[in-house]
Amino acid sequence: MNIPNILTAIRFVFIPFFGYxxxxERYTVAVILFLLAGVTDVLDGIIARKFNMVTSFGKLADPLADKLMQLTALTILTIQDIIPLPVLIIVVAKESFMIIGSILIYKKVNFVVQADWYGKFATVVFFLAIVLTILVRSGLFANPYSDIIVNIxxxxxxxxxxxxFFMYTIEFGRLTMKSK
Incomplete structure (x- = not known):
């Protein structure tokens, strides 16, 4: 197991502690764990690419760790009535379709779907929204506009x-058309 894969494994270990x-409502510790997970995500990607340590395990486990951390945060914030239920439903539906689509693409054309710029962008934006939400909830960034800022x-x-999701759907369509 190489360094990027170890960093990814560490993120999996963080998930239950972060969730707990x-x-x-120990928001300060939660946000620190969430930020540390984000740092390990960035580091494993940089190291894997720079030192040619990209592995099949990393291609699959890295985004899975990201999504599990994100879904853990969204589920708990939804339970706490901080994030609306439709947000969780949208993200779970998108990720479910992505998993099913990735499996079908792999079976059909033996191709492992990797994150593209729009998937990475969406992950970063959600990461920031979750951190902001937790920080506001902790009282660290409370002001009269906090709720509006979090909602935006x-x-x-x-x-x-x-x-x-839309862009990946187009890509999946292209890949399946190539295999015909």
Whole structure:
């Protein structure tokens, strides 16, 4: 197991701890764990590409760790009535379709779908929206406009997620047409 894969594995370890602290409204610890997970995500990508350590495990596990962390945050924030349920439903539906589509593409044309710029952008935007939401909830960035700012950030995150889904759908269509 190389360094990028170890960093990805560390993110998987962070998920239950992050979830525990977020659920128990220990927002400062939760946001620190979330930020550390984000740093390991950036580092594993940089190291993997710079030192040619890209692996099949990394291609699959890296985005899975990101999505599990994101879904953990969204699920708990939805349970706490901080994020509206439709946001969680949209993200879960998009990720479910992505997983199913990736499996079908792999079976059909033996191609491992990787994150493109729009998927990475959507992940970063959602990452920032979640951090902002947690920080506002913790009281660190509370001001009269906090709720409006969080709502705008979440709307932009959902929009970027839907855009990424649309772009991946086009890519999946192209890949399946090539195989015919």
């Amino acid at each position: 602290y977020l659920y128990n 950030a979440v709307i932009i995150a959902v929009g970027s997620t839907l855009f990424a």
